[in-house]
Amino acid sequence: MAGNEPMRNYNIFALRGDDAVTDYEVCDALGLDPRLAGTPQLNEAAISKMQKENYHGYVSQGYPEKTARNMANKAADDLRREIKQLT
Numbered sequence: 001m002a003g004n005e006p007m008r009n010y011n012i013f014a015l016r017g018d019d020a021v022t023d024y025e026v027c028d029a030l031g032l033d034p035r036l037a038g039t040p041q042l043n044e045a046a047i048s049k050m051q052k053e054n055y056h057g058y059v060s061q062g063y064p065e066k067t068a069r070n071m072a073n074k075a076a077d078d079l080r081r082e083i084k085q086l087t
Contacts, residue, residue, distance in 0.1 A: 007038040011046070012079065015086040043083050051076040 008014075013021040023037035030049050036042040051072045058068035 010038065010040050010042050012043060012083060012086075015043075015083060040087070043079075047076050047079050 007023070009019055009021070009023045011021060011023050011026040013019075013026075014023075023039075023042050024034060026032070026042065026046055027034045027037050030046055032042070032045050032049065036045050054075055055068050055072035058071050059065060063071065
């Protein structure tokens with residue numbers, strides 16, 4: 001990074017126009033490697049983490065594994081499409 005320019009945030013919130021949530025906060029909240037902050041790879045790591053958590057959450061709510069997997073995959077795919085449109 002050149003000079004004193006602020007780090008660009010790539011998280012989904014920043015891409016949606018809310019720069020109040022930093023990439024470092026997303027990394028901290030999801031337990032991701034802070035080296036992902038300031039990189040486009042942050043979103044894929046966050047989506048993958050949430051996809052796994054969503055799957056386990058759906059299973060714990062009583063959804064069959066196949067249904068839980070499909071629901072988690074759909075949510076992840078929807079976010080990936082949104083990010084692609086925003087970038």
